[in-house]
Amino acid sequence: MKGARGRGTLAQEKPPILGMIQRGGQVLIRMLVNVQQQTIEPLIQAMIRPGTQVYSDEYGIYGRLCEWGYEHRTVCHSRGEYARDEDGDGFHEVHVNTIEGFWSLLRSWLRPHRGLSQEKLPLYLGFFQFVHNARIRGKGLLQPLLSVLLA
Template sequence: MDHPPRKRRLKGAPGRGTLEKDKPPVLGMIQRGGQVIINMLSNVKKATIEPFIKKHVAPQSQIYTDEYNIYDDLESWGFRHKTVCHGKGEYARDDDKDGIYEVHVNTMEGFWSLLRSWLRPHRGISQEALPLYLGFFEFLHNIGRRGKSLLQPLVNLLVTQQSGIGKEP
């Protein structure tokens, strides 16, 4: 018996997230084969992302993004920038014709998929708590350990953070 394919849609209002829609925007950057950094934003504007990117990415780094126009100024901010156009069905491109499709955002898209799967059992997280969940998942990814081997790095982080409370910067 043939059944039509199930339609999978994201719940909530369509479009870009905003705090007002209770769909807070989250900016993420990942170094291929390396560390990730994610942060909940107050809005999705160039003035909001520019200082965040400049703080965490070395000047002249190659940055790959989708075609969203918020990234249009990356080159004027001092970065090299290439995009893929999902709207045209493009998900990876081999610009230098060496057989390796280096222009893509699949690394970050894969990370978002893992984050959504990890958050799903929590069945809704308040905007106030979301940065804590994001920070913990970022830590889990960057430490690269699971299970019992995660315990010591987690204790070290907690002790380091606890010893820094109340001290002047």
Template structure:
């Protein structure tokens, strides 16, 4: 008997997580997480109380230098980035755009693949824990952020860990 087949008229197997689609909220027990990552560099993670511009502005202004070019999707929370002093380019996932070559050199400069890849790693790492409480989630995020940011230090990882624990 062949695998992965189903009878005509029967729906195929669902392969996504249960739950309502859309943005998470604390009330839905799917808290929103803001992630900032420099290509080839450090990541910063914050669990948010809500998804509003007033909530993300202090995080972004503290972590990102003025005038920096920021790439995002077209979620409207990022609409004020230019007014806050940042260059801003977007990709529109709703129209099937995931990367864009703006100067015609064959290299897609505008994309959010770096953070999308990071979210994939984080989800894979969290999956075996099966249901982390919202109280503990910032601790898990902090640990994963530390490991990600320290991964290139090699032998210096131990001293970074000790200084992180002491500091």
């Protein structure tokens, strides 16, 4: 079965989640109240240094990134575009595959936790963000986790 088209909302019990990831670096994920520019602007400005190159899909919510002080390049999924080589060097630098891969990992990790409440979802997201950013798996994760919890 295919899910309903469109963006999720809190009322539909499919809350919107914003994700920002640095290629080869840290990720930040937050559950949002709504999908509006006024909601994402403070998060983006708190986490991304002005002048940074930001890649996104063509969704209109990202339309003011240049006004907010960021370099912005997009791929147009609706036209079947998923990566683009703008400088002709053979490397497709304009893409959102890094965050798309992260979403795939998050969905796979959440799938066994069927029936998650919206109230608890931010805790699950925070834990997954921590694990991803720590880049440690298995028993090695215990010490960094305890350090964060006891700090």
